[in-house]
Amino acid sequence: MGIQERKEREKERRRQQIIVAAKKVFSDKGFNRATMDDIANEAELSPGTLYLYFKNKEELYASLSIRILQYLNIRVEQISGAKELQPDQKLDAMIEAMFDVYEFDPLVIINMFHLQSSETLKNLSPQVMDEIKDLSRKSIGGISKIFAEGAKKGIFIKRHPVALSDTFWAFFSGIILWSTSKKIINKDKDYLKKTLGIGFEIFRQGIKIKSRS
């Protein structure tokens, strides 16, 4: 039993070791130019070993998304379930969470997009795909609830909550991607934050129902 367990833990450590290496390499080179050899070197393992833990390159890449989605999910659940917060406060908290997600892994967005490509999906094992779908659904659902609650209380505009949730995510993605592609990130990290800030401010203002004074 103890041995079984230790083995299990050892195995998990290996997975993490690979994931960390993969994150670095994919970050540096992007999916296409990153090679399995690069990742193996970074992880100080042999290429063959990677295939003991991940079915293929796509699935290794996908697993990076799972990690970040898990993190996001925890945050969303906390915020969504916080009874002491009003919808607009929850929205602010969500925005803050998004910042953190981005800091945790700036590749998030690119990962997420890559993941959706039908070619990619073909190469994933069902269980990995299911986990991703499940996590995505939960996250979107959690955010939706905030918008629904806000609409119900007359604080936010009345729109289909899932559509709003998508829009929120799309907005966030857009700014990050745009900034990234303009190579602003490395040179002027603040510019991205500022842009994200402006963006979220606009979003916040845009969905608020103005209280008449």
Add this chain to the structure above:
Amino acid sequence: MGIQERKEREKERRRQQIIVAAKKVFSDKGFNRATMDDIANEAELSPGTLYLYFKNKEELYASLSIRILQYLNIRVEQISGAKELQPDQKLDAMIEAMFDVYEFDPLVIINMFHLQSSETLKNLSPQVMDEIKDLSRKSIGGISKIFAEGAKKGIFIKRHPVALSDTFWAFFSGIILWSTSKKIINKDKDYLKKTLGIGFEIFRQGIKIKSRS
């Protein structure tokens, strides 16, 4: 003279023939999985011929962006220079223009992102790169002017116009990319439009200064 001209026109037709084929193939498979042979087949030409009109794969891809940027630019200039329109009306017109740009070529955004990759830029000929840079600058500039004018007239929030312009573009990109990656486009074209609609409404509301009544 007539001959010269006819040849010129013939040549331009070929370019378009290739561009149309490239657009289709890149749309279907993305940059990396699209092969020059695919494009040649689609264009009913030989692979060698592609290289008579475009220096390499990257430059062929880039030329798709140039085409759409040119279209966008015309629209931006018209709107930006329309003296009879108020800033908020111009913003509405811009949003409409963005819709049209998207309809003209749903790949826009992906093209634009691909274009920014440093690896891509290396393979472009200077003149192509200059044209792209010039067109981008003009478009962003035109949109900025609208925000600046709106801010001056007290209709829009006061923020750095270029940052707003970036945000506007990022927002637009985000929604398209997100929808695209969710493969919503083909299945439910209206959902994308709806999402874009909601998004822009939020944006519009978000930057408006509310007149107190």
Add this chain to the structure above:
Amino acid sequence: MGIQERKEREKERRRQQIIVAAKKVFSDKGFNRATMDDIANEAELSPGTLYLYFKNKEELYASLSIRILQYLNIRVEQISGAKELQPDQKLDAMIEAMFDVYEFDPLVIINMFHLQSSETLKNLSPQVMDEIKDLSRKSIGGISKIFAEGAKKGIFIKRHPVALSDTFWAFFSGIILWSTSKKIINKDKDYLKKTLGIGFEIFRQGIKIKSRS
């Protein structure tokens, strides 16, 4: 008749125009890296036109050799037939002729070697091949006669004259090729001449029968 003749002359001029261009381009880039387009550009003609005058790239290249072989042949015949000269004086004259051949076209040797490749020969039209063979045979024959005469008169060592002739040519080739490959030519033209000088001196001394004094 006059028209016929003028056409003929016009045609010959074109051939020369192409040959001159080809010589330059092959000199600069070598056979493999020189393209038919390069040559067409240099000749200010279209690529298609080259094929009206030469069957293919190989044959165009071969015709450069014919030109130089023709020149060499004239010199050999003059020297070989000069009754007022002794064999050793003829050898000196031959050496001088070789210098001139080299100055006329430093590519000679490389041309000659390329020509011998069986792959090349396959692509030549029979008449071109015959001309080359004929010219080669004549040149070698002419030189051989000098050695034979020298041997007969007890001035040169007694060896098979054709073998000596080959050796003479090989020696000459070797020095030029070696110098060329060491890129000495362009930088230090004199070094090549000096080396050729030393080489020929050795050769001259090597085949002389020393008169005892």
Add this chain to the structure above:
Amino acid sequence: MGIQERKEREKERRRQQIIVAAKKVFSDKGFNRATMDDIANEAELSPGTLYLYFKNKEELYASLSIRILQYLNIRVEQISGAKELQPDQKLDAMIEAMFDVYEFDPLVIINMFHLQSSETLKNLSPQVMDEIKDLSRKSIGGISKIFAEGAKKGIFIKRHPVALSDTFWAFFSGIILWSTSKKIINKDKDYLKKTLGIGFEIFRQGIKIKSRS
């Protein structure tokens, strides 16, 4: 340790296996028409494997030269350092060595010339280039010493030893190349030997200072 060593030996065997195949294919087809696939087939390996042992086609080709240069070098050093031999005996030994070099690999000369091309040099890794340069320098140096010694002792003509060394090499190259290009080698191996023999005899006689009797 044993394992490490066996692997090392295995690896070296593979290199040799490839080199042998490459030698054959390059011999048959020349550098340009030989394809990496040809070589892979000949070596009964996959094309990809070749690249595990050699950076590229050029470097594979170059390594053939290194092999023969190493062999030559050993011979040169032995001869040059043999105190019991007189300069003229050393020259004879050198000539014999040249025969052996040629027998070891008749491509020597062509390799050496190919190697000098600037295009080739660009694709070689520095360490390979350095090794080649070093080996060449040593060989030429060793031969030069013999000529210098001979001149000092009044046996050979007084000429710049490096120039003589170049001439010696050029002479050797010329005969081989000429014979090879005339495809004499395969058909009449003896003719080449005879020609080489005559050539070297001429060379020997040409640089000797005649003792007056």
Add this chain to the structure above:
DNA sequence: GATGAATGAGTATTCATTCAT
């Protein structure tokens, strides 16, 4: 489990040659 050597399918690009005008 771990290795890493070997695999071999996949692809952008070039360029001699052709042929409709």
Add this chain to the structure above:
DNA sequence: TATGAATGAATACTCATTCAT
């Protein structure tokens, strides 16, 4: 005759994946 646009075969090199050890 001359053109030059179009052709398409040919090829070096990469890299995800496998499998014998």
